[in-house]
Amino acid sequence: MSSLTSLNLGEARAGLRAKRFSARELTEAYIAAMAAARPLNAFITETPEQALAMAASADARIAAGGARPLDGIPIAVKDLFCTKDILTTAASHILDGFTPPYESTVTDKLWQAGAVLLGKTNLDEFAMGSSTTTSHYGATENPWRKSGDNRPLVPGGSSGGSAAAVAARAALAATGTDTGGSIRQPASFCGIVGLKPTYGRCSRWGVVAYASSLDHPGPMARTVRDAAILLGAMAGHDPKDSTSAPLPVPDYEAALSGDIRGLRIGIPREYRAPGMPGEIEALWQQGAEWLRDAGAEPVEISLPMTKYALSTYYIIAPAEASSNLARYDGVRFGLRVPGDSLADMYELTRAAGFGAEVKRRVLIGTYVLSAGYYDAYYLKAQKVRSLIARDFAAAFERVDCLLTPTAPSAAFAIGDHSDDPIAMYLNDVFTIPANLAGLPALSVPAGLSADGLPLGLQVIGRAFDEATVLRVGEAIERAADFPTWMPGTRPGMTE
Amino acid sequence: MALDKAAVAQIAALARIRLSETELEPLAAELSQILGWFEQLAEVDTENVPPMTSAAAIGLPMREDIVTDGECREAILGNAPRAAPGGPAKGFFAVPKVVE
Numbered sequence: 125m126s127s128l129t130s131l132n133l134g135e136a137r138a139g140l141r142a143k144r145f146s147a148r149e150l151t152e153a154y155i156a157a158m159a160a161a162r163p164l165n166a167f168i169t170e171t172p173e174q175a176l177a178m179a180a181s182a183d184a185r186i187a188a189g190g191a192r193p194l195d196g197i198p199i200a201v202k203d204l205f206c207t208k209d210i211l212t213t214a215a216s217h218i219l220d221g222f223t224p225p226y227e228s229t230v231t232d233k234l235w236q237a238g239a240v241l242l243g244k245t246n247l248d249e250f251a252m253g254s255s256t257t258t259s260h261y262g263a264t265e266n267p268w269r270k271s272g273d274n275r276p277l278v279p280g281g282s283s284g285g286s287a288a289a290v291a292a293r294a295a296l297a298a299t300g301t302d303t304g305g306s307i308r309q310p311a312s313f314c315g316i317v318g319l320k321p322t323y324g325r326c327s328r329w330g331v332v333a334y335a336s337s338l339d340h341p342g343p344m345a346r347t348v349r350d351a352a353i354l355l356g357a358m359a360g361h362d363p364k365d366s367t368s369a370p371l372p373v374p375d376y377e378a379a380l381s382g383d384i385r386g387l388r389i390g391i392p393r394e395y396r397a398p399g400m401p402g403e404i405e406a407l408w409q410q411g412a413e414w415l416r417d418a419g420a421e422p423v424e425i426s427l428p429m430t431k432y433a434l435s436t437y438y439i440i441a442p443a444e445a446s447s448n449l450a451r452y453d454g455v456r457f458g459l460r461v462p463g464d465s466l467a468d469m470y471e472l473t474r475a476a477g478f479g480a481e482v483k484r485r486v487l488i489g490t491y492v493l494s495a496g497y498y499d500a501y502y503l504k505a506q507k508v509r510s511l512i513a514r515d516f517a518a519a520f521e522r523v524d525c526l527l528t529p530t531a532p533s534a535a536f537a538i539g540d541h542s543d544d545p546i547a548m549y550l551n552d553v554f555t556i557p558a559n560l561a562g563l564p565a566l567s568v569p570a571g572l573s574a575d576g577l578p579l580g581l582q583v584i585g586r587a588f589d590e591a592t593v594l595r596v597g598e599a600i601e602r603a604a605d606f607p608t609w610m611p612g613t614r615p616g617m618t619e
Numbered sequence: 620m621a622l623d624k625a626a627v628a629q630i631a632a633l634a635r636i637r638l639s640e641t642e643l644e645p646l647a648a649e650l651s652q653i654l655g656w657f658e659q660l661a662e663v664d665t666e667n668v669p670p671m672t673s674a675a676a677i678g679l680p681m682r683e684d685i686v687t688d689g690e691c692r693e694a695i696l697g698n699a700p701r702a703a704p705g706g707p708a709k710g711f712f713a714v715p716k717v718v719e
Binding site for chain 2: 221222223224225323324337338363366367369370429431432435436438439446450453454455456457458459460462463464465466467468469470471472474475478483484486487488490491492494501503504505506507508509510511513545546559560561562587
């Protein structure tokens with residue numbers, strides 16, 4: 125029943141409730157699809173037995189007439205979320221063999237809602253990257269190919285395994301995390317929907333920490349509606365995360381009224397980055413026209429601090445990472461390399477356990493926090509961060525949301541940018557500002573490049589106003605009519 | 620701000636990451652390039668601008684000072700690369716000797 129994997133989450137939920145197929149049948153179809161997609165290396169760990177057991181529980185509840193919101197929906201989980209008694213790696217050698225004795229709040233909520241775990245997906249090591257090439261478990265491939273060119277492309281990152289799995293129909297939806305664009309940029313590269321919620325909307329508890337003031341768990345899905353359904357299950361106050369917002373969770377699906385008339389859409393002129401491909405500029409203008417046609421009003425606005433966001437991020441994120449990653453010392457979990465003394469053991473363990481990009485960021489972070497440099501780098505970056513947040517606050521006095529491209533390019537070849545850290549960092553130039561300000565931001569597939577690759581548009585909203593972001597995103601989705609081809613059924617996209 | 624090999628070695632020692640002699644030179648170049656790129660922030664006037672330490676608009680919540688978790692020593696030690704199997708150190712993480 126491979127056609128089951130062509131249903132989106134909303135359709136699958138309806139089919140399960142109408143008993144047109146069982147959770148077991150749906151899950152078996154996805155287990156087969158996950159196995160068929162193995163050449164993409166999207167999963168670090170597959171959990172088919174767990175999936176079938178969870179599907180059986182869902183079937184029992186559906187039969188008893190007590191279906192939960194996500195009962196029987198097979199999803200993938202980024203391998204940055206701790207899952208009880210299931211290997212959790214952060215794609216790092218240093219977490220070898222780590223099986224958490226606890227469950228992250230977000231995944232626990234998903235299981236409480238009835239979702240089925242297919243497996244844990246690949247990522248850049250510790251979520252540090254934009255290509256899913258720095259994983260200890262090897263690179264993930266994008267299921268898409270350029271027209272007439274079969275070279276493997278990156279799925280984006282860091283949530284590249286989740287994005288590739290959803291795009292390849294090897295999972296109905298997935299969780300991701302986004303510290304500087306790690307949900308939205310891979311969503312753009314793989315032609316799916318990715319939502320970074322407001323900071324504090326989804327608990328960070330049990331998510332392996334990269335940069336705590338910037339880390340945001342969120343949903344990755346095939347449609348805006350699917351993302352809204354998933355967010356409803358993932359969001360909510362968690363006393364175990366001191367930055368979790370004690371606010372009620374709206375019904376995001378019900379907020380998808382289809383009506384965006386009268387909304388003011390800010391078009392930030394500073395996002396016209398030098399060197400941005402003309403086709404991305406054209407798609408952005410097209411997006412503004414679609415929203416105008418739907419009754420919204422595009423308004424040019426200014427976010428003058430935009431050009432400082434990237435360097436601000438690359439001071440703050442590594443600083444927080446250098447602190448968060450201090451816990452990997454070979455004592456309590458993961459890899460240990462023996463040494464003659466305790467310090468020797470620490471240094472050898474971290475030398476062997478961390479990859480090149482993680483080391484680079486820990487070293488940068490250590491430096492910008494060190495005595496004599498703290499004020500010049502870290503404190504300065506925190507002040508510029510205030511100004512970036514003020515830019516957004518001023519803009520949201522005039523507009524209801526912002527429209528920008530998600531990324532400055534389509535997916536690139538595996539290996540590109542790998543020798544130039546700053547060229548790789550530039551991938552996140554449009555996504556990072558929303559992390560610094562903590563604002564909700566959605567990537568929606570909006571069109572194809574001349575090479576036939578997906579391109580996304582980004583909608584940024586006011587804090588805790590995911591509902592408007594999703595509503596505007598759905599309007600773009602409807603107008604774009606982005607192709608939902610099955611892999612292998614169209615030229616340029618391989619099995 | 621250009622870093623030399625000695626500065627990189629010093630940072631690596633602070634970060635508890637052992638680097639080989641051959642890694643120092645390329646890292647010095649890479650880190651110097653990244654730090655040079657940070658220099659653009661100097662042109663931003665941040666006089667009287669407070670540092671932003673969190674994106675959360677809420678203050679830190681308070682709760683009763685009571686135990687909410689625990690009694691899970693074995694589960695925690697279960698992930699340790701080395702835990703003392705028995706004797707007086709049973710139930711502890713094992714590390715190289717730190718006191719002579």
